[in-house]
Amino acid sequence: MTRRIRPLLLAASLTALPAAASTPAQRGLVVFQQVCAACHGMEHVDYGDMTALGLSPDDIRKWAADQDLPDGVDDNGDPKTRHATPSDPILSPYPNAAVGRLANHGLLPPDLSRLVLTLPGGADEIRQILLSYAPTPPGVKLDEGRYYNTALKWKHIGMPPPLQDGMLTYPDGTRATSVQMANDVSAFLDWVAHPHQSERRRIGLYVLAYLALMALLTFLLQRRVWSSRR
Amino acid sequence: MPSPDRMPDTEPSGWLDRRFPVTGFLRREYVAFPMPRNLNALWSFGAFLIVTMAFMIASGLFLAINYTPDITQAFASVETIDRQIPSGWFIRGLHMGGVTMLFACLYIHLGRGLWYGSYKAPRELLWLTGLGLMLMIMVTAFAGYVLPWGQMSYWGATVVLNAVHAIPLIGHPLSELLLGGETLGNIALRRLFVLHFTMAFAILGVIALHVAALHVVKSNNPTGIDPTSPAQTLPFHPYYTSRDGFALCLFLMVYAGLVFFLPGLLTLADNYIQANPLITPRDIRPEWYFAPFYAILRAVPSRLGGLILAIGSLAVLFALPWMDRSSIRPATRRPLVRFSLPLAFASFILLGIAGMHPPTETWLIVSRVAMAWWFIHFLLVMPLASEREIPS
Numbered sequence: 001m002t003r004r005i006r007p008l009l010l011a012a013s014l015t016a017l018p019a020a021a022s023t024p025a026q027r028g029l030v031v032f033q034q035v036c037a038a039c040h041g042m043e044h045v046d047y048g049d050m051t052a053l054g055l056s057p058d059d060i061r062k063w064a065a066d067q068d069l070p071d072g073v074d075d076n077g078d079p080k081t082r083h084a085t086p087s088d089p090i091l092s093p094y095p096n097a098a099v100g101r102l103a104n105h106g107l108l109p110p111d112l113s114r115l116v117l118t119l120p121g122g123a124d125e126i127r128q129i130l131l132s133y134a135p136t137p138p139g140v141k142l143d144e145g146r147y148y149n150t151a152l153k154w155k156h157i158g159m160p161p162p163l164q165d166g167m168l169t170y171p172d173g174t175r176a177t178s179v180q181m182a183n184d185v186s187a188f189l190d191w192v193a194h195p196h197q198s199e200r201r202r203i204g205l206y207v208l209a210y211l212a213l214m215a216l217l218t219f220l221l222q223r224r225v226w227s228s229r230r
Numbered sequence: 231m232p233s234p235d236r237m238p239d240t241e242p243s244g245w246l247d248r249r250f251p252v253t254g255f256l257r258r259e260y261v262a263f264p265m266p267r268n269l270n271a272l273w274s275f276g277a278f279l280i281v282t283m284a285f286m287i288a289s290g291l292f293l294a295i296n297y298t299p300d301i302t303q304a305f306a307s308v309e310t311i312d313r314q315i316p317s318g319w320f321i322r323g324l325h326m327g328g329v330t331m332l333f334a335c336l337y338i339h340l341g342r343g344l345w346y347g348s349y350k351a352p353r354e355l356l357w358l359t360g361l362g363l364m365l366m367i368m369v370t371a372f373a374g375y376v377l378p379w380g381q382m383s384y385w386g387a388t389v390v391l392n393a394v395h396a397i398p399l400i401g402h403p404l405s406e407l408l409l410g411g412e413t414l415g416n417i418a419l420r421r422l423f424v425l426h427f428t429m430a431f432a433i434l435g436v437i438a439l440h441v442a443a444l445h446v447v448k449s450n451n452p453t454g455i456d457p458t459s460p461a462q463t464l465p466f467h468p469y470y471t472s473r474d475g476f477a478l479c480l481f482l483m484v485y486a487g488l489v490f491f492l493p494g495l496l497t498l499a500d501n502y503i504q505a506n507p508l509i510t511p512r513d514i515r516p517e518w519y520f521a522p523f524y525a526i527l528r529a530v531p532s533r534l535g536g537l538i539l540a541i542g543s544l545a546v547l548f549a550l551p552w553m554d555r556s557s558i559r560p561a562t563r564r565p566l567v568r569f570s571l572p573l574a575f576a577s578f579i580l581l582g583i584a585g586m587h588p589p590t591e592t593w594l595i596v597s598r599v600a601m602a603w604w605f606i607h608f609l610l611v612m613p614l615a616s617e618r619e620i621p622s
Contacts, residue, residue: 225469
């Protein structure tokens with residue numbers, strides 16, 4: 001009986017969520033791939049880690065293969081490269097920090113692995129920055145490669161405005177407005193900074209429930225033991 | 231002739247006991263061991279400390295397996311533990327949460343000893359082994375905090391290095407000898423790594439001494455009057471095993487709460503940025519458990535003076551059994567100490583809060599006043615109270 005039902009249940013559970021529906025973090029991954037990854041890397045995150053966001057192994061392999069990594073030297077002593085694999089880190093597109101600075105008016109696009117933890121304002125600060133670009137007001141003179149942004153204390157940033165309405169198409173059909181993309185990508189970076197957070201909390205609840213039960217039992221035991229003392 | 235604490239030879243354990251009296255030892259020291267009847271919850275913190283140490287060593291071994299003690303790879307190896315190693319985030323959380331729980335229990339355990347006069351005769355060696363353990367744990371925690379090679383690891387260690395440099399004549403040679411160079415580098419990281427987990431096992435040895443000393447002189451109690459007859463005691467098992475069991479469940483709930491729900495409290499965010507000797511963080515803050523001593527370092531305008539006073543703040547604790555000559559143990563029965571000691575506790579907490587804030591004028595004044603009271607309490611009030619005080 002159960003043997004026959006189990007595959008049915010499995011199939012039903014797979015179709016229960018329409019394939020197109022996605023979480024903000026999943027949509028944020030699309031924004032990262034198509035927008036952020038042009039300048040930023042996440043050097044402590046592997047391509048394979050994206051399975052946790054539901055990216056299929058094939059898609060991960062394809063995405064990783066876009067990146068070339070140095071791979072020693074060939075028989076003539078010339079440098080070789082290879083395609084990245086799912087177990088390689090998502091590196092910045094610049095081969096080193098000096099090239100990164102050269103390409104960005106002297107400022108290196110920061111690594112995004114732990115950005116949400118190290119920015120005082122967390123994911124919300126990233127969202128604010130992405131949505132707070134404005135035309136430079138008259139009278140304000142910014143250096144070349146600096147963009148006016150009201151979310152920052154000193155009102156400018158080295159990152160050109162990255163988001164424009166409709167610049168990408170979400171696979172689930174969500175309209176890619178700037179606000180939508182800013183929300184999604186900050187949710188994604190929040191997940192990247194502590195990828196095990198929801199699992200951590202889920203297990204934590206079980207642990208606390210178990211300990212609470214044990215506390216109750218040991219409390220009753222202790223009362224019983226102490227009430228019988230001479 | 232069979233002794234009363236031996237199992238009869240007919241029991242299976244009797245066979246073992248005649249050859250190696252381990253069951254008799256356990257029975258004597260952990261089952262029938264006489265405990266005062268009136269211990270309060272503060273007496274459970276020693277058990278918490280042992281359990282936390284066990285968690286630290288178990289989780290530490292797993293971390294050591296996956297950690298790379300090399301300045302170019304240390305940070306990335308910790309990230310790998312946190313992200314890719316199965317359950318690595320949990321093991322590391324256990325280790326980071328364990329430090330906070332260890333120091334919290336250590337300070338409460340120590341405060342309990344101060345309040346109830348547990349350092350007085352005949353418990354001086356118990357007190358000294360305990361303080362020795364605290365110093366060892368501090369050295370271990372310092373070494374451990376450098377290992378992830380984040381910004382706070384690097385710059386926190388640099389602060390300590392500068393403090394060592396302040397020692398006249400031997401300061402620079404000493405730190406070079408310890409760290410293998412003028413600044414923190416690969417040699418230092420490897421030495422600190424070895425130091426970190428060698429110390430962990432050395433601590434286990436000293437815990438054995440501490441517990442052995444406890445089993446000779448027995449537990450103090452809130453009245454400070456040792457039980458004189460068996461009727462005034464209870465056997466350790468089942469009375470205190472059941473009570474410690476309950477207390478441990480509550481303790482583990484707090485520990486689990488930190489690990490699973492508040493991991494952000496366990497470290498400073500800047501430590502998620504890889505160490506960079508060229509960029510000094512905006513404010514270098516110690517972890518909370520070192521904050522009181524950091525506040526003392528900063529409160530003194532001279533570096534050497536700060537170092538001497540920070541060490542002195544611990545040294546006074548070592549001298550305490552001989553500074554306090556009163557035969558009355560608990561502060562509750564000593565009118566002067568009852569007033570002065572809570573202020574010393576408050577000073578310690580204030581120093582801790584000051585140490586975690588930027589050194590503004592206000593916080594410097596708070597640190598200096600609190601530091602002054604800490605020394606006044608131990609160097610003036612305690613010796614004077616021993617002579618002048620009329621016990622209530």
